[in-house]
Amino acid sequence: MKNRTWAFLAGGLLVALLLAGVVSNYASSHPDGLDSSLLKGCTVDADDNIVGGSCPAQQARDHELADSPLADYGVRGVENSFVSTGLSGVLGVLVTFAIGAGGFWLLRRRGAAPTDGDAPTTAEGDDVTSADDRRHAGANG
Amino acid sequence: METLAMHISNGIINGPVAAVFAALALAALTFCVLRGRRDLDDRLAPMAGLVAAFIFAVQMLNFPIFTAGVSGHLLGGALAAMLVGPWVGALCVAVVLIVQALIFGDGGVAMLGLNITNMALLGTAAAYLLIALLLRVLPRTPAGLAVTAFVAAMVSVVVASQGFVAQYWLGGTTDLGGNLAGLAGTMAGVHLLIGIGEGLITATTVLTVAKVRPDLVYALRSLRTPTTPAVPVAGGVR
Numbered sequence: 001m002k003n004r005t006w007a008f009l010a011g012g013l014l015v016a017l018l019l020a021g022v023v024s025n026y027a028s029s030h031p032d033g034l035d036s037s038l039l040k041g042c043t044v045d046a047d048d049n050i051v052g053g054s055c056p057a058q059q060a061r062d063h064e065l066a067d068s069p070l071a072d073y074g075v076r077g078v079e080n081s082f083v084s085t086g087l088s089g090v091l092g093v094l095v096t097f098a099i100g101a102g103g104f105w106l107l108r109r110r111g112a113a114p115t116d117g118d119a120p121t122t123a124e125g126d127d128v129t130s131a132d133d134r135r136h137a138g139a140n141g
Numbered sequence: 142m143e144t145l146a147m148h149i150s151n152g153i154i155n156g157p158v159a160a161v162f163a164a165l166a167l168a169a170l171t172f173c174v175l176r177g178r179r180d181l182d183d184r185l186a187p188m189a190g191l192v193a194a195f196i197f198a199v200q201m202l203n204f205p206i207f208t209a210g211v212s213g214h215l216l217g218g219a220l221a222a223m224l225v226g227p228w229v230g231a232l233c234v235a236v237v238l239i240v241q242a243l244i245f246g247d248g249g250v251a252m253l254g255l256n257i258t259n260m261a262l263l264g265t266a267a268a269y270l271l272i273a274l275l276l277r278v279l280p281r282t283p284a285g286l287a288v289t290a291f292v293a294a295m296v297s298v299v300v301a302s303q304g305f306v307a308q309y310w311l312g313g314t315t316d317l318g319g320n321l322a323g324l325a326g327t328m329a330g331v332h333l334l335i336g337i338g339e340g341l342i343t344a345t346t347v348l349t350v351a352k353v354r355p356d357l358v359y360a361l362r363s364l365r366t367p368t369t370p371a372v373p374v375a376g377g378v379r
Contacts, residue, residue: 008353009187027202030203030212032335034148034149037324037327054315059153060153064151070245093194097191104185104186104190109179109181
């Protein structure tokens with residue numbers, strides 16, 4: 001792959017790491033569209049805990065992996081919530097990239113004509129040219 | 142207690158319906174793998190990994206939607222469809238949802254099929270249909286590209302939200318007293334507003350990539366350039 005493409009990937013990954021590692025701490029902590037719709041019919045307190053009424057959200061049960069060290073986008077054992085959220089975001093981005101890029105790399109079709117400009121044909125062409133040049137240079141010299 | 146759950150939690154939809162959607166999602170994702178392989182070359186594979194990682198990051202950024210106490214976040218189907226195509230794009234969103242369910246305790250593991258169906262499959266499909274249509278009729282300008290991304294993203298979010306309503310109709314665990322339309326209306330209204338945020342994020346991101354590396358935008362490659370004759374691919378020339 002071209003250096004340009006590697007640079008783009010590195011830049012994109014850096015942006016994702018900053019968003020998940022730093023900006024995530026400034027995200028709204030209110031329930032999202034789905035959760036708020038499921039809370040309709042219930043009354044909630046300032047912390048969005050259900051205090052009365054009846055609504056679909058009351059049927060929610062614990063997550064199978066609620067004890068995961070990264071559950072709820074925090075790192076268990078890290079007291080500082082800014083660091084905890086940021087670190088979990090960074091780990092999430094890296095894990096997602098590793099699984100995604102690794103998986104897609106294994107799935108990619110091989111042997112197809114690369115469209116990237118560093119195609120083997122180009123490289124061969126360059127080699128042939130330079131070999132010719134050398135031969136000419138040798139003949140002349 | 143601040144929880145950051147963003148997807149369908151356990152207990153919201155009953156087990157049998159969740160299991161049916163798990164099977165459905167698995168079949169659809171398998172199909173996406175088969176079709177997506179045609180698109181996945183040495184360049185698209187790492188790009189798709191980046192798209193998944195980027196969607197994970199931006200999904201953490203809940204934004205206010207200017208109605209009291211409600212936030213929204215990116216779903217990512219339109220962004221993925223735009224940058225890496227519908228098949229690989231659906232797989233990108235699915236990877237994000239699987240990581241969130243298995244590592245971050247977000248979205249019940251038993252509910253994974255439901256979440257994948259709504260956000261990875263329905264959202265991406267709706268987005269791509271609109272992208273394919275709009276890129277053909279709109280002018281070939283950055284503005285045309287931005288409008289395409291915005292509209293596809295906004296509509297895809299509302300479609301995904303209605304996917305949940307259909308699932309709730311089939312297997313919701315609370316009797317709504319026949320007021321499914323109420324849930325549908327609430328979900329549609331809220332997600333229309335979230336869709337504006339999704340549209341802005343998607344359009345901004347796509348425009349940025351298109352400016353830096355237009356060759357890395359799948360939709361521009363496959364829908365705008367005159368169709369290049371398909372390479373007679375068969376695995377294993379090397």
